[in-house]
Structure formats: structure tokens, C-alpha cells
Amino acid sequence: MSNSPKRIVIVGASLAGARAAHSVRAAGHDGPLTLIGAEPHLPYDRPPLSKEFLTSEQDPGSLALDPDGAYDEIDVEVMASTFAVGLDTESRTVSIAPAAGGSAETLPFDGLVIATGAAARSLRGTEGIAGVHTLRTLDDSMAIREGLRAGARVAVVGGGFIGSEVAASAVARGCEVTVIEAATAPLMRGLGAEMGARVGALHDDNGAELRLGVGVDGVLGTDRVEAVAMADGSRVPADLVVVGIGVVPNTSWLEGSGLQIDNGVVCDATLCCGPPGIYAVGDVARAPNGWLGPWHGDAPIRVEHWTAAVEHGMAVGRNLIAPDEAQPYHSVPFVWSDQYDARIQIAGHPDADDDVEVLVGSANDGPNTHNRDSSRSFLAGYRRDGRLSGVMALNAIRPFVRFRRLLAGHPTWGEALELAATLN
Numbered sequence: 001m002s003n004s005p006k007r008i009v010i011v012g013a014s015l016a017g018a019r020a021a022h023s024v025r026a027a028g029h030d031g032p033l034t035l036i037g038a039e040p041h042l043p044y045d046r047p048p049l050s051k052e053f054l055t056s057e058q059d060p061g062s063l064a065l066d067p068d069g070a071y072d073e074i075d076v077e078v079m080a081s082t083f084a085v086g087l088d089t090e091s092r093t094v095s096i097a098p099a100a101g102g103s104a105e106t107l108p109f110d111g112l113v114i115a116t117g118a119a120a121r122s123l124r125g126t127e128g129i130a131g132v133h134t135l136r137t138l139d140d141s142m143a144i145r146e147g148l149r150a151g152a153r154v155a156v157v158g159g160g161f162i163g164s165e166v167a168a169s170a171v172a173r174g175c176e177v178t179v180i181e182a183a184t185a186p187l188m189r190g191l192g193a194e195m196g197a198r199v200g201a202l203h204d205d206n207g208a209e210l211r212l213g214v215g216v217d218g219v220l221g222t223d224r225v226e227a228v229a230m231a232d233g234s235r236v237p238a239d240l241v242v243v244g245i246g247v248v249p250n251t252s253w254l255e256g257s258g259l260q261i262d263n264g265v266v267c268d269a270t271l272c273c274g275p276p277g278i279y280a281v282g283d284v285a286r287a288p289n290g291w292l293g294p295w296h297g298d299a300p301i302r303v304e305h306w307t308a309a310v311e312h313g314m315a316v317g318r319n320l321i322a323p324d325e326a327q328p329y330h331s332v333p334f335v336w337s338d339q340y341d342a343r344i345q346i347a348g349h350p351d352a353d354d355d356v357e358v359l360v361g362s363a364n365d366g367p368n369t370h371n372r373d374s375s376r377s378f379l380a381g382y383r384r385d386g387r388l389s390g391v392m393a394l395n396a397i398r399p400f401v402r403f404r405r406l407l408a409g410h411p412t413w414g415e416a417l418e419l420a421a422t423l424n
């Protein structure tokens with residue numbers, strides 16, 4: 001612990017930052033600890049924002065990541081509504097400024113955790129048009145919820161996880177929903193055309209219209225949105241548009257800091273960004289994951305998954321406090337998505353170029369019947385270089401747990417088939 005820092009500052013008060021605050025204390029840091037967050041709220045959970053928060057009248061307070069008083073208990077100074085606007089790695093200071101405007105001040109640190117996450121990408125030319133939303137924050141979700149009235153025409157631009165979840169929530173609220181996706185199947189990049197189409201079928205099954213293979217030119221309407229203008233000249237009339245076309249890591253405040261910024265903050269396997277005592281975690285971090293080694297070596301990868309943000313946050317305390325004993329990050333990637341009554345779970349690193357095969361259940365059963373144990377329940381395996389690279393499960397929670405565990409040991413395709421035989 002001889003190198004351990006005295007004053008620790010965490011920038012970004014959300015999942016990875018909050019978990020980092022706990023892990024820094026758990027690792028034995030007893031000096032000052034400050035958590036800086038741009039949002040006015042204490043750290044809250046984002047996954048419900050596209051799911052149950054939209055379909056219920058749930059109170060925003062129920063999304064809090066930690067119970068009342070938790071940060072006082074571990075003696076963390078939380079500075080909400082405060083932006084980090086600059087980092088000087090020489091003087092080891094962060095410049096901060098109030099979100100409401102006002103002059104910047106500097107905050108010295110010995111240890112720094114960068115946990116500024118990502119921001120939703122918006123559709124060019126839609127700024128200032130009422131009724132057009134992106135979804136990243138609690139405030140975004142509250143504004144969308146307001147517009148999800150029965151009968152409202154909702155257009156969702158982007159058929160990824162967040163777009164698909166918003167579509168499902170809008171259907172549940174009685175809206176007329178159109179999902180617009182430029183690719184020929186939703187989730188094609190991650191799951192490939194075949195499994196993307198299987199998952200996309202959930203929209204058809206549940207009464208949302210899916211428009212594939214056509215781009216969006218912009219939105220129509222002066223003060224308020226009236227329609228989405230499609231690249232083929234057609235229009236999708238809409239009272240509300242939700243744009244789900246990916247995210248951009250929040251790194252602009254690090255410009256000129258000397259840290260390597262390239263689609264996130266580039267880190268080593270221990271999440272260190274180069275200068276001693278400076279680490280990055282969660283959606284903003286681009287770090288190697290030892291589990292991906294057989295395919296990616298130690299190339300840094302950025303992921304936007306809840307579990308990785310938690311794992312990074314939990315790991316960084318130990319690495320920051322005892323850098324001589326720092327451990328490389330190593331974990332089977334995992335993400336889930338809830339759409340309509342289906343639970344989709346993905347583990348490992350499936351790729352659109354992998355061979356894919358249904359290993360458990362059948363993907364060809366009849367339409368989903370609003371029931372988790374319904375007829376459409378299967379697990380598909382992805383094969384690369386003779387090994388199982390990843391799995392995708394739809395309403396197949398128990399088989400998924402077994403395969404997620406198997407993936408830890410980089411199983412051969414034969415071992416995957418053996419496990420599948422015990423589950424069919």
C-alpha cells in the first residue's frame with residue numbers, strides 16, 4: 001500500500017463511478033473521496049429507463065443505486081450538478097464547473113477514476129423539435145413517458161436494444177409503434193442476420209410495425225414533430241420519435257489531457273490509463289478483457305454493458321489502492337435485454353461472421369405467446385475457430401446460465417454440443 005493515493009476523485013456519478021466509490025473504501029482507502037456527477041440526481045440505475053419505468057408510474061427515487069445515506073456512511077463527498085471540464089495530469093488536478101454555469105475551480109487528486117460513461121447519439125437536424133427524444137438519462141425517460149399515451153403514434157429510429165425496448169414499452173402503453181432500422185435485420189452487427197431476424201420477429205408478434213433496410217433522412221414538423229422522413233421518400237407519421245442510434249463516450253472534457261482518447265479512454269488490462277493512479281471504468285473505458293484474448297489478444301475493447309460497468313467499478317478500488325498487486329480484467333461479457341415478454345441474454349463475444357446454430361430448444365416454434373415459458377424459447381451458439389465464441393438465449397434462462405459458465409473455459413464446439421445434449 002506504499003503507493004496508495006491520499007485524495008481520490010471519481011468523475012461520473014453513475015453505475016461504474018458509484019461502484020468504484022464502494023470498492024475504493026473496501027480496498028482500505030481512508031482519505032478524502034469525492035464523487036463528481038453532472039446530473040442533479042444521486043446515482044441511479046439505467047436499465048429500467050427503457051423498460052418498467054416507461055410502462056408504470058414508478059417513482060424516480062426507486063431507481064436509486066444505493067439506499068439513502070449510503071454515501072455518508074462510507075464518507076464520500078458527492079458533488080451533483082457539477083461538470084468536470086478539464087484534466088491536468090502534470091499538476092494532478094481536475095477542473096470542475098457548476099452545471100448551472102459559473103466559474104471553474106480546480107480539485108487536486110492523487111488518484112482519479114474516470115467514469116463519465118456515454119451520451120446518446122442524436123439525429124442531425126432534430127435539435128429543438130418538440131417530440132423528438134434520445135434516451136440515456138432519467139430526465140429523458142420521464143419526458144418520453146409523458147408522451148406515451150394510448151393511441152399516440154410512436155416512431156422508434158434504430159432497432160438496437162434500447163430502441164426495441166422502448167418500442168415494447170410503447171406497445172404496452174397502447175401506442176401505435178413503428179420501428180425503423182436501416183439494416184436488413186435488427187441487432188445484425190452483434191447477432192448476425194439470422195438471429196437478428198428471430199429477435200426482430202418479436203415486434204411483429206406483438207403488433208409493432210418493423211421497417212427494415214431503409215434509412216432516415218430526418219424529421220418533419222416545425223415546432224413539433226409530425227413525421228419521420230424516410231430515405232426512400234416515404235413518411236412515417238409520428239407524435240413522438242425516439243432515436244436509439246448508439247452512443248458516444250463522454251471524453252470531450254479530457255481533450256488536451258494527454259490521455260489516449262480513441263473511441264473511449266484507452267486503458268491497459270488493469271484499467272490504468274497511463275499516468276500512475278489514473279484509471280477509467282464502465283462505458284467510457286476501452287480496455288482489454290483477458291477472456292477475449294484468444295480472439296483479440298490484448299486489444300482494448302469498449303463495451304456498453306451494465307455488468308462490465310459494475311465489474312470495472314468493483315475492480316478499480318483494489319488496483320488503485322495497491323497498484324503493485326493490480327489484477328488484469330478478465331470476464332465473460334454479458335448483456336441482457338427485456339422486450340415484450342421476452343428475455344434476451346447474450347454471453348461471450350458472438351459476431352455476425354460466426355457460424356450460428358440453435359443448440360437448445362427451437363427457434364422455429366410459433367409466435368410468442370406473451371409468456372416467458374412460451375413456445376419460442378431457444379439458445380443459439382456461435383462458432384469461431386472450432387470453439388464456442390458466444391451464446392444468445394431467448395426465454396431460455398436456465399440453459400443460458402449453464403452455457404455462460406461453460407464459456408468461462410473457452411469450450412470447443414464439441415463441448416458445447418455435449419452440454420446441449422443434456423439440456424434438450
Ligand SMILES: Cc1cc2nc3c(=O)[nH]c(=O)nc-3n(C[C@H](O)[C@H](O)[C@H](O)COP(=O)(O)OP(=O)(O)OC[C@H]3O[C@@H](n4cnc5c(N)ncnc54)[C@H](O)[C@@H]3O)c2cc1C
Nearest residue numbers: 012014015016038046047084116117118282283304305306
Ligand atoms: C435506457 C438504457 C437501458 C439499458 N439497459 C441495459 C440492459 O438491459 N442491460 C445492460 O447490460 N445494459 C443496459 N444499459 C447500459 C448500462 O446502463 C450502462 O452500461 C451503464 O449505465 C454504464 O455505466 P457508467 O457508469 O459507465 O456510465 P453512465 O451510466 O453513462 O454514467 C456516466 C455518468 O457520468 C456523468 N458525466 C458525463 N460527463 C461528465 C463530466 N464531464 N463531468 C461529470 N459527470 C459527467 C453522466 O452525466 C452520467 O451520470 C442500458 C442503458 C440505458 C441508457
